[in-house]
Amino acid sequence: METLCGIAVFLLCLTGVAPTPVLQQPLSTSVPKGGTAALSCRVEHLNIGDYGGAWYRQRGAQGPEWVLVHWASGSIDRAKGITERYLPSRDTETNSYVLTINSIAEADTGAYYCAVTYNNQLHFGTGVQLLIPSRQLSAPIVHLHPPPADQLTHDNVTLSCLADGFYPGYVRARWTLDDREAESELCASAVEVSQAKDGSYSWSGYLTLPTGQWDAHSRYSCQLQHESSPEPIVSTIEREACELQ
Missing domain, CATH: 2.60.40.10 (Immunoglobulins)
Incomplete structure (x- = not known):
């Protein structure tokens, strides 16, 4: 696998084509009701300061729904029903998009996916589950x-x-x-x-x-x-x- 990746990087250097952005998210984050969640999305092969970061949510068996987008200019567009409890930001040290959600309620739980548009394609993160825990965390x-x-x-x-x-x-x-x-x-x-x-x-x-x-x-x-x-x-x-x- 490392050999194949090395060949891919070599070819990209020859052709001048930038590598595809990779968006990485933690598996889950557990926050008590009324608490604050900070959902991170670390990006590789792309400077987050130059691109707008979008967030989507999927709850239960429902299809994914757009939440908001944080444009490179700093402006924010939110979906209908999404209030300022949902606050996007950027962490330049880790090159990450961050979505902070205040006063967590049951309706906020679900899977959250970050996304960025690059070369006219929408690239998604791995998704993070936002949970209100029903018991203490324990390791496998x-x-x-x-x-x-x-x-x-x-x-x-x-x-x-x-x-x-x-x-x-x-x-x-x-x-x-x-x-x-x-x-x-x-x-x-x-x-x-x-x-x-x-x-x-x-x-x-x-x-x-x-x-x-x-x-x-x-x-x-x-x-x-x-x-x-x-x-x-x-x-x-x-x-x-x-x-x-």
């Missing part, structure tokens, strides 16, 4: 399990990453092979999420890859991003240690 306990021994003679093997006991129920997974992100062209992944009676969540992630890829690497990691921790929560296995068991 993560366990990565190697493929069963009888799979090693098959064409493909599957690693299982299991996490439980966390709240809220939003996690983002990253798989690495020898500390490099697994290439989607070689691997297939699947996830399942469920909620326990105590309100906490469980997550199951599965990575299937050719047996040759399992044999070609020695260190495997499942990394989970969650609101409760500023750093990913990681579980790692060593192939040689697994084969000795």
Whole structure:
């Protein structure tokens, strides 16, 4: 994957075409009713001071709705019903658009997506869930399990990453092979999420890859991003240690 990215950057330099902007948002943010939320959107490959930043919201099964846009000039256009409780700004140190929402109410909860128009295309962020928490935040306990021994003679093997006991129920997974992100062209992944009676969540992630890829690497990691921790929560296995068991 790093090689492909390097080629892409090289070609962009040759052609003079700027790379596509990337908009990154945290998974979720939990704010008590009546509190204040600051939703951030960090932008790469684009100077936020030169472009207007827009925000969209999606609540439940409804379609996304436009909230507002903060133009490069500093002016603000808001959708009907969006009051000055919704205040956009820019953080130039981190090159981020920020949407601050005051006096949080149930109607404010949902997924918020930042967006920017570049080269006549609208580019969206990954989305952040704004929640009013119903219990205390708790971090996931993560366990990565190697493929069963009888799979090693098959064409493909599957690693299982299991996490439980966390709240809220939003996690983002990253798989690495020898500390490099697994290439989607070689691997297939699947996830399942469920909620326990105590309100906490469980997550199951599965990575299937050719047996040759399992044999070609020695260190495997499942990394989970969650609101409760500023750093990913990681579980790692060593192939040689697994084969000795």
